[in-house]
Amino acid sequence: MNIKDKLIHLLEGTGYTQKKVATKTGLSTAVISQYLKGVYNGNISNVESAIADFISREEERARRREVKESFVQTQLAGLALGLISNTHMDSDIGVIYGPAGMGKTMALKCYVEMNKGAILIEANPGYTAKVLLQELCARLGVKKTGNIHELSEECIQALTGTGWVVLVDEAELLPYRALEVLRRIHDRSGVAIVLAGMPRLLINLKGSRGEFAQLYSRVGMALDLEAHKGKSEVEDFNTILASLLPDDGENVVAAPGVAEAFLKYSTGNYRRMFKLARGVVRASAIGNQGISVKLIETYAQLLIH
Numbered sequence: 001m002n003i004k005d006k007l008i009h010l011l012e013g014t015g016y017t018q019k020k021v022a023t024k025t026g027l028s029t030a031v032i033s034q035y036l037k038g039v040y041n042g043n044i045s046n047v048e049s050a051i052a053d054f055i056s057r058e059e060e061r062a063r064r065r066e067v068k069e070s071f072v073q074t075q076l077a078g079l080a081l082g083l084i085s086n087t088h089m090d091s092d093i094g095v096i097y098g099p100a101g102m103g104k105t106m107a108l109k110c111y112v113e114m115n116k117g118a119i120l121i122e123a124n125p126g127y128t129a130k131v132l133l134q135e136l137c138a139r140l141g142v143k144k145t146g147n148i149h150e151l152s153e154e155c156i157q158a159l160t161g162t163g164w165v166v167l168v169d170e171a172e173l174l175p176y177r178a179l180e181v182l183r184r185i186h187d188r189s190g191v192a193i194v195l196a197g198m199p200r201l202l203i204n205l206k207g208s209r210g211e212f213a214q215l216y217s218r219v220g221m222a223l224d225l226e227a228h229k230g231k232s233e234v235e236d237f238n239t240i241l242a243s244l245l246p247d248d249g250e251n252v253v254a255a256p257g258v259a260e261a262f263l264k265y266s267t268g269n270y271r272r273m274f275k276l277a278r279g280v281v282r283a284s285a286i287g288n289q290g291i292s293v294k295l296i297e298t299y300a301q302l303l304i305h
């Protein structure tokens, strides 16, 4: 992007007027206006260097205000952590399922950080039973060569008597054989297992015709995040939102309509809200314009639905 486009972008994305830019750059409003129209016939490079300095100062301020995500204890996260902790204590199999962006991974990571006896594995589309076992062996620090049977035995030996829990994220990607391998390890070693993933995880566990009864009957607790979301949604959104917005002394969340606008444009998705808050906070820092409903609306239009 050239300097002129950057300036146009900044004027559009923030509350800055040409007059304000003039003050900040030490140029006159007329010069800024002529420069933008492409009719300025003075020394362009002086003008551009003043504008470039101004833009980089603004960008630097935005960087300092960068929104970082960190776990906050929402009610939904509390339910997920409760399921993990119960499953862990009971050496059971537990399932957490719900749509994208609802905080499954955040909850699993939080549990792992707080508990030594927890192993987190993130499945991916390449996870066959063997790949899963190799990963588990690597995490347990045991030999990871051999066939599925040998690898299973290694894991069972290493896990027996530990009282640990194995958490598998994106478990909807595991093929049935990999789920079966986990069941066997659970049966033989007594390790607790928590599977987290998209709603189709539940179908994978039951089988589309209920043919996987042996696996599904092992599941103690199952948490349907979607079903619980409604009860705590507004409160949970506000809890996360408060942790994302800058605390400059003024209470941004309480500004009229701001919390409602964030909620509305997040369309029930915490990830979307994070992205929205990150963009809005950055834009608000650039113009130092504060967070308004209008800014939220502008930014929401840029996010995909």
Ligand SMILES: Nc1ncnc2c1ncn2[C@@H]1O[C@H](COP(=O)(O)OP(=O)(O)OP(=O)(O)O)[C@@H](O)[C@H]1O
Residues within 6 Å of the ligand: 069, 070, 071, 072, 073, 074, 077, 098, 099, 100, 101, 102, 103, 104, 105, 106, 107, 197, 198, 240, 269, 270, 271, 272, 274
């Ligand atoms: N308890 C929480 N504390 C703070 N932020 C949260 C929390 N829950 C969700 N979020 C926000 O929502 C985003 C999505 O959460 P997360 O990645 O855990 O979702 P997910 O359910 O694992 O989604 P997917 O199925 O797409 O993997 C996080 O990156 C974070 O910004």
Ligand SMILES: [Mg+2]
Residues within 6 Å of the ligand: 104, 105, 106, 169, 170
């Ligand atoms: Mg996730």
